[in-house]
Amino acid sequence: MNEIIKAMEERRSIRKFKPEMPSKDDLNRIIEAGLYAANAKGRQATITVAVTNKELRDRLSAVNAKICGREEGFDPFYGAPAILIVLAEKEWANRVYDGSLVMGNMMLAAHSLNLGSIWIHRAKEEFELPEYQELLKEIGIEGEWEGIGHCAVGYVDGEYPKPAKRRDNRVFWVE
Ligand SMILES: Cc1cc2nc3c(=O)[nH]c(=O)nc-3n(C[C@H](O)[C@H](O)[C@H](O)COP(=O)(O)O)c2cc1C
Numbered sequence: 594m595n596e597i598i599k600a601m602e603e604r605r606s607i608r609k610f611k612p613e614m615p616s617k618d619d620l621n622r623i624i625e626a627g628l629y630a631a632n633a634k635g636r637q638a639t640i641t642v643a644v645t646n647k648e649l650r651d652r653l654s655a656v657n658a659k660i661c662g663r664e665e666g667f668d669p670f671y672g673a674p675a676i677l678i679v680l681a682e683k684e685w686a687n688r689v690y691d692g693s694l695v696m697g698n699m700m701l702a703a704h705s706l707n708l709g710s711i712w713i714h715r716a717k718e719e720f721e722l723p724e725y726q727e728l729l730k731e732i733g734i735e736g737e738w739e740g741i742g743h744c745a746v747g748y749v750d751g752e753y754p755k756p757a758k759r760r761d762n763r764v765f766w767v768e
Pocket residue numbers: 604605606607608711712713714715754756
């Protein structure tokens with residue numbers, strides 16, 4: 594089968610990762626694949642913040658868990674060591690569409706490199722916090738950005754998940 598379509602059908606969200614960090618080469622390839630996503634008006638209005646620093650990764654995890662009301666100690670990134678955060682220009686009308694395509698490309702690219710990934714939500718709420726806007730400034734990012742999603746990446750721990758059965762009646766042809 595065509596490799597790209599095969600990857601699209603086989604990729605699954607991973608919820609158990611090994612602690613080992615993927616190589617920077619692989620992470621860069623994933624990020625780069627995201628940068629090539631289709632984007633409205635060719636504006637390229639998204640950025641990606643790649644977090645491999647464990648201390649920051651754990652801080653993000655704790656805030657994310659708090660936002661979704663989970664108990665202390667729950668890791669919403671399921672142990673993934675690398676967190677690729679996609680943000681988009683806050684005033685850009687197509688920010689969510691553009692950012693979502695970046696996320697999709699990155700998850701597929703991770704799969705093609707034999708890495709696991711998952712979209713973890715609540716980036717919007719995180720980057721509404723003043724400390725997160727401050728963090729962006731600290732790392733030299735100016736302007737107003739909206740969080741779109743975290744692509745958590747790492748090596749899959751355990752069995753690869755099987756896809757849920759596709760729901761019926763989701764395709765309508767007019768010929
Ligand atoms: C917009 C979006 C937000 C998601 N947020 C989370 C999340 O916060 N936590 C989580 O465990 N999975 C999250 N997921 C993963 C979905 O649960 C997963 O894609 C879905 O169950 C289908 O499974 P699959 O990706 O293996 O096909 C998110 C997926 C999307 C597209």
